[in-house]
Amino acid sequence: MTSRFEIGETDFLLNGEAHQIISGAMHYPRVHSGLWRDRIRKARLMGLNAIETYIPWNAHESVRGDWRADGDLDLGRFLDIIHDEGMNAIVRPGPYICAEWHNGGLPTWLTGDESLGLRSSDPRYLAAVTAYLERVNAIIAPRQIDRGGSVILVQIENEYGAYGSDKAYLAELIRVTRAGGITVPLTRVDQPISHMLEGGAHEGLHTTGSFGSRIDERLAALREHQRTGPLMCMEFWCGWFDHWGEKHHTTSVADSAADLDRLLSAGASVNIYMVHGGTNFALTNGANDSGRYLPLVTSYDYDAPISESGDLTDKFHAYREIISKHAPVPEVPLPTATDAPAxxxxxxxxxDPLSLIATHRGPFDAPPTMDELGSDVTLVEYAVTAPGTGLLEAEVRDYAWVLRDGRPVGRLQRTVQDDTLALPAGQELRLLVEETGRVNYDTRIGEAKGIIGIPLLNGTPVDGPWTVRTFDVxxxxxxxxxxxxxxxxxxxxxxxxxxxxxxxxxxxxxxxxxxxxxxxxxxxxxxxxxxxxxxxxxxxxxxxxxxxxxxxxxxxxxxxxxxxxxxxxxxxxxxxxxxxxxxx
Known part of the structure; x- marks a missing residue:
């Protein structure tokens, strides 16, 4: 059965009737596909009527032209399960997504070209983005609500006003999206800060906000830039993420529930970020760098209402009680947590397990970056003859084990800005360099990894030949x-x-x-x-x-x-x- 979903003068309209979206974010690659239905159903039991997801381009196409949409990347199946569970879907394809995800969702084969104008109307960038969106829209289009599916909104780009203001770029994304058969309303999101809301605005997009507190103030700022239509917090931050070396972040359940109540009482629609965070499986964690590089941990629990392992938390029950004041909540027994086998x-x-997954490369006159060695290279051993003793200086991204004539002599660590090491006398120098997460926000997206430049020994460049082993972790x-x-x-x-x-x-x-x-x-x-x-x-x-x-x-x-x-x-x-x- 098909339905109509539109943006009215004051409300979202579902088949002509005012509709308040109460949604929750859940990223399908962060959840084992065998658990999708369980997590979606639990979100419905909290009272949600929609599920939102990002689409990470680099997960679907880690190697250029090698497109995957099966298993844990079967977006179509994920959207179908949302529909089966009686819920709507909001889809945010990017192409940039942030999401504390590796490289903000952009493939390394794309960002490795330093001459490319990322997130802009650069024709070469747009050509790659267009090919990506055509594949994604082929999955989304037949699953829109006006074709009997679950999708009610599609977002263009992500927090673009925090990055740029290229209106031609946004216009082209809108054109490609509409040409791909997307007929539901299109949205954009930014923090409710004036220059961000202005930079990411476009007449073809409905403006939404991202914030987790000071509800009345943020809604007022949003209304200044979205004069008509419904107000929506597309990212109601109910928790936060963790970096390695920091403490585990949580938020006050009472305060967060009260803010949710303020949003819903104001008549605003909401997408809870995250209702279920899941896990940065494999090597998908991102990183941040606002003066100090900090990679994210593997868990993306996010202190969400539904925990990483699917437990219903105190926040779940508090949110459910709040939502019940504004919308119907299923009256069914709720599952309880159980201990795992110990x-x-x-x-x-x-x-020597690395030899099992090694590919030998070189020689090179200077150490190549990981990006120069191929897509998604994350662990590389560099070797060179460097006789003598003294101070080694090297910029590594992000973590290196240093060996002298086969013996470990120390480490270099970007997170603590440790880029020097006293070398004992010897001949051979080896550095095993690990990429610990690519920056997912701001201007350092797409930065090169590995050894950057030529290391110095006592101030003198360590000349090649350099040999390299890359490892398929x-x-x-x-x-x-x-x-x-x-x-x-x-x-x-x-x-x-x-x-x-x-x-x-x-x-x-x-x-x-x-x-x-x-x-x-x-x-x-x-x-x-x-x-x-x-x-x-x-x-x-x-x-x-x-x-x-x-x-x-x-x-x-x-x-x-x-x-x-x-x-x-x-x-x-x-x-x-x-x-x-x-x-x-």
Whole structure:
């Protein structure tokens, strides 16, 4: 059955009747596809009538021309489930999305061209964006509400007024979107700050805002720039994200619920960011840099009403009570949280695991950046002959282990602006450089990674030839299947990296798990080949979430790539998550 969704003089209109959107953000790649229906249904039980999602371009097309829309990237199925659950959908395709997502959603094969005018009417940029939007709109268009689907709104770009004011760029995005068959209303979002609202404005777009407090003031600012039609907070910030090395952020449940009540009482529509945050699986976490580079943790729990593992939190119940004052809320029993299985798994070691996933490159006169080496390269070893001793100076993005004649001698760390190291006498110099997350906001989007420029030894450039090994981190779990065990790598329960650890464990049935990481150094983890993401002793996160559909009844396998060293060469699964000490 088809319906009409329009923007009226004062309200959103659903089949001609005033309609208040009460939506929640949920990003499909941050949720295992086997849990989409569960999370969407729980959002409906809170009283929501819509689900909003970003579309990360770089997840769908990490390699130019290699488009994926299956499995956890099956956007069409996600939108269909929203419809099946009796809810509407809001879609935000970008092409830039921010979202604390790797590179703000833009592919590295695109941003690696430093001459390209990102987020502008640069013809070469628009050509790539047009091809992307044509693919996305082919998925969205048949699922619009006026064709019997769930989609009621489509957003153009994202917080563009905080970045630029290229009206020709916005006009072209609108043209391409309409040409792709999108007929529902188009929106834009910015923080309710005058220059941002002006910079991102376009006559073809309905203005919405992003804020989490000072509701009356922000709605008034929004009304100054959106003189007619409904007011909407497209991002009602109900929590916040975490960086490695910081505390776990939470917000006051009472204050947040009161602000939601103010929004709904004012007649405004709302999209709660996030209703369910999910997880930055694999290598998808972003980073921020406002003078100091700070990568994001693997969890994207966001202190949301529905936790990373699907629990209904105190915030869920408080929001549900508020929403019930303004809209119908399903009167059904609510699920309760249960403990996950707790167990300890004995691990065996595989030495030199990086050689299993290595590609040799070079020689080069100077160290190439990761971007020059290919799309989504995240771990690279650089080697050069550099005789002598003294002070090494090198700009690394973002973290490097330094070896002298094969022996570890120290680290370089961008987060603490540590770019020098005293080198002992020797010949060979090696730097294993890890990209720990690409900046997702402001002008550092698309910056090069790896070694930047030529390192100096005692002020003198370290001339090549440089040789390089790149490592396909995502392929490690599969590559380990036939690798021989090293019986000497584990000593006294401890290991020194780089080393791979693997072990098998039994489950009576598929179940959510929480993998404890606080006794390990820095690395990556998989269960049954599913890439859980990064861990780091720096915290605050001390467990990795294992989604139940990634496990199975019977024998399961856990794999760890430890890059530094672990004081406990076993895998411990605990009953509840530990995201770190909370701070409001």
């Amino acid at each position: 167990l300890t798994v004995r691990l065996e070691a595989v030495s 995502s392929a490690l779990a599969k590559s380990l299947s036939d690798a021989p065990v090293d019986l000497t790598a584990i000593s006294g329960g401890r290991v020194t990296g780089p080393v791979a650890l693997r072990g098998r464990f039994h489950l009576d049935e598929s179940a959510d798990l929480f993998l404890a990481t606080h006794r390990w150094g820095k690395g990556y983890a998989w269960v049954n080949g599913f890439f859980l993401g990064r861990y780091w002793r720096r915290g605050p996160q001390r467990t990795l979430y294992v989604p139940g559909p990634a496990t199975r009844r019977g024998v399961n396998e856990v794999v760890i790539l430890e890059l530094e060293g672990a004081s406990d060469a076993s895998a411990r699964f605990v009953s509840r998550p530990d995201l770190g000490h909370e701070v409001e």
